[in-house]
Amino acid sequence: MQRLSNNFRPKFTDEECMTIYLFGIAEGVFELKAIYNFINNYWPGWFRLPSYQKFNKRVNMLAGAFQTLCALLISERSIDPNVTSHVLDSLPIMVAGEKRAGSAKAAKGLCDKGYCASKRMYYYGVKLHALGQKRYETLPQATMVRITPASENDLTVAKEWLDCVQNLEVFADKIYADKAWSEELALRNVRVYTPVKKKKGQEFLEAADELFSQAVSRARQAIESFFNWIHQKTHIQFASKVRSVDGLISFIFARLASLAFFYW
Numbered sequence: 001m002q003r004l005s006n007n008f009r010p011k012f013t014d015e016e017c018m019t020i021y022l023f024g025i026a027e028g029v030f031e032l033k034a035i036y037n038f039i040n041n042y043w044p045g046w047f048r049l050p051s052y053q054k055f056n057k058r059v060n061m062l063a064g065a066f067q068t069l070c071a072l073l074i075s076e077r078s079i080d081p082n083v084t085s086h087v088l089d090s091l092p093i094m095v096a097g098e099k100r101a102g103s104a105k106a107a108k109g110l111c112d113k114g115y116c117a118s119k120r121m122y123y124y125g126v127k128l129h130a131l132g133q134k135r136y137e138t139l140p141q142a143t144m145v146r147i148t149p150a151s152e153n154d155l156t157v158a159k160e161w162l163d164c165v166q167n168l169e170v171f172a173d174k175i176y177a178d179k180a181w182s183e184e185l186a187l188r189n190v191r192v193y194t195p196v197k198k199k200k201g202q203e204f205l206e207a208a209d210e211l212f213s214q215a216v217s218r219a220r221q222a223i224e225s226f227f228n229w230i231h232q233k234t235h236i237q238f239a240s241k242v243r244s245v246d247g248l249i250s251f252i253f254a255r256l257a258s259l260a261f262f263y264w
Contacts (some may be wrong), residue, residue: 012048017058018065021048025258032056032236040214041046063249070253074142075259085134085224086143088161088172090154091230092116093147093252095239096124106127107248114150117175125150125239128252131170132223139226142260147252155181158192165190171219193219233259 024035036052049055053074058147092114100114104124111125125145132140144161148197154175162170166188170176177194185192205213231237234255242248 001192008013012050012054012058014058014065015061016047017055018062018254019078020055020071021059021066021076021254022258022261024229025234025255026262031241032059033051033081034251040175055189059250060244060246063246063253066250066257067254070145070257073257074145077141077260079133079143080135083133083135084168085219086170087134087140087220087226087261088129088131088158088170088176089129089220089227090129090157091123091227092119092123092125092150093237093239093248094123094125095242095248096164097240098122100124110147110245110248112149112151112258114152126252127152127154128227128236129154130223130226131161132226134171134219134222139229140222142226149251162190169193171216171223173220176229230255230259 020039021032021035024030024038027038029035029038032055033052036049036055039047040049052059079239095106095111098121101122101124104111106124107126113122113124114127115122127150129144129146129148130142131144132142134140146157146161148157152160154173155178158170158172158176159181161170162185166189169191174194174197175194177197182192193216195216196209200203204210236252236255239248239251
């Protein structure tokens with residue numbers, strides 16, 4: 001990160017700060033203070049650690065750097081140009097649970113109140129959106145990720161991402177179903193497959209619609225497994241210790257960058 005001051009090259013460098021945070025996450029230590037203590041206890045001679053308060057401030061200051069690093073690591077991963085099948089979904093990242101969803105103010109400006117249909121609960125936080133290329137018998141390869149306030153409609157993000165693409169098939173949840181949009185995408189040979197919604201008053205789907213919905217659900221299972229894997233490795237869904245926008249950005253993209261560097 002560029003600094004326009006006399007302290008443009010501090011003794012505790014940005015590279016050291018980012019390395020410590022990424023390594024701590026990779027080692028299964030997820031809270032910022034726990035990462036600081038972990039390094040201070042086991043590798044004190046490797047880094048010129050400042051106080052915890054200064055370390056915390058530096059991590060927040062480097063939010064844009066973590067975001068850029070994550071984008072660079074994702075862009076370096078090889079995408080098979082012959083594979084047109086993709087999966088699309090979002091993951092809730094909770095800064096406050098249902099009890100405090102209406103009163104929480106942490107990271108205000110990025111977070112707000114939203115509803116998680118899979119957990120059937122309201123929460124305060126953001127959504128992590130991901131579009132991934134399907135791969136045989138393994139997790140999808142992330143091609144695009146984005147965070148939005150929790151109240152942001154998933155369909156809005158999908159429309160922006162697929163605005164100019166051609167020759168693609170995407171498997172997604174019912175929230176992405178939109179007839180007018182699907183007709184527009186068809187002109188560019190883009191197909192978004194979603195489970196069939198029941199009509200008003202309809203109790204059961206017809207046999208053909210039920211089979212189609214099951215096939216789409218099996219195809220999009222890959223993105224659900226991808227999100228579950230991310231959470232198991234990084235505990236990304238629970239950001240209750242975060243207080244600022246920069247802190248939340250660092251929290252999310254440091255975790256994604258750690259996975260991209262050590263596992264993807």
